[in-house]
Amino acid sequence: MVAIYDVLILGGGVSGVSCAQILGSAFKKDFAKDKRVGIITHQKASMLQDAVFNNAYGIKPGTLGSTLLKESLDYLSFYPQISQIEGEKVLSVIKRDHSYEVLTNKNTYHAHIVVVAVNSSPSFDIEGLKEFVEPHQKSLASKNRIQLRNQDHLVAEGIYVAGTLAGHRSQLTIAAGSGAAVATDILTLWNGGVETHSHDSLRKK
Numbered sequence: 001m002v003a004i005y006d007v008l009i010l011g012g013g014v015s016g017v018s019c020a021q022i023l024g025s026a027f028k029k030d031f032a033k034d035k036r037v038g039i040i041t042h043q044k045a046s047m048l049q050d051a052v053f054n055n056a057y058g059i060k061p062g063t064l065g066s067t068l069l070k071e072s073l074d075y076l077s078f079y080p081q082i083s084q085i086e087g088e089k090v091l092s093v094i095k096r097d098h099s100y101e102v103l104t105n106k107n108t109y110h111a112h113i114v115v116v117a118v119n120s121s122p123s124f125d126i127e128g129l130k131e132f133v134e135p136h137q138k139s140l141a142s143k144n145r146i147q148l149r150n151q152d153h154l155v156a157e158g159i160y161v162a163g164t165l166a167g168h169r170s171q172l173t174i175a176a177g178s179g180a181a182v183a184t185d186i187l188t189l190w191n192g193g194v195e196t197h198s199h200d201s202l203r204k205k
Contacts, residue, residue, distance in 0.1 A: 005038045005083075007186060008102055008111035010090050010126075012041030013048060014172055015163030016117030017072045018179030023186065024079025026198040031190045038083040038111075040090060040104065041073055047119050047170060056172045090118075092127035093159070100158060113158050113189075115182055120145040120164040132156070138169050153182050160185070 007023060009016045020039045026032045051065030059068070076082060088104035093114055095101075102109045116129065120136055122144045129148065132155050136145035147167040153160050160182045163175040184197045 003038070003083075003107075003109050004036065004099070005109060005111040006035040007037045007113045007115060008100075008109055009037070009039040009115040009117055010042075010093075010102070011117035011119075011163075012039060012073060012084075013069070013117060013119065013163065014072075014175040015166075015179035015182075016041075016115065017076055018176040019115055019117060019162055019183045020076055020082050020179075021079065022180050022183030022198055024076070024082045025200060026183075026187050026196075027079070027081045029187075029191075029196075029198070031192070032187065035190065036083070037081065038085055038109070039076075040085045040088055040102075042087075042089050042118075047164070048172075051172075053172060059172075090126055094128045095158075113160065113186060115160045115162060115179075115186075116148060116155070116165060117162045117179060118165060120147055120170075122146055124165075129155075129159075136164070137167050139164075153178065153185065 009020055016039055023037050048065030048069050053059050053063045054061040088106045090104050092103045093100050099110045099112050100114050102111055124146055132148040133146050134149050136147045139145035148155050148161040148165055150161050150166055153166050155161050162179045162182045164170050166178055168174045168178050187196045
């Protein structure tokens, strides 16, 4: 049986997990409570693997990127509604009628919305998305980085891109904000086009 998701996030780095966290925190809202969200948490190619952070808001100086990657998935477990799919690499994203077929090296999934949150390496090799690849607009040409052509994170109907692959500079806080922006756009879509977001608060309801 093929798993069907309302949103499937490709990539377990900063922007992908940030997107998942915002969506997870919104399950208390009526328009989101029955949605199915999954994230393919492939991290091996993440730019964070060799990083150390001294200048990222809210993160203790000296935190290793590799530690942050692991902890971020542990924290994501706070939202059990988010299905974490481990150990799979995405091979293709193909439009099928009103949804997308996402093929990995192990399984096939269907999703109404796909969020592409992998890095901007020129080795990008996801069939069905290559037509959107273009040179990165904010990176040095010598680094040979790429991005997916998009308008405010929207690549095509039902496909969003986040992080450096959306054309942002390689900065942790920018990537996190990019993923959060995509999540709030999806929440607004689910809310019938009415602008929305998801905040946790100590205020009594």
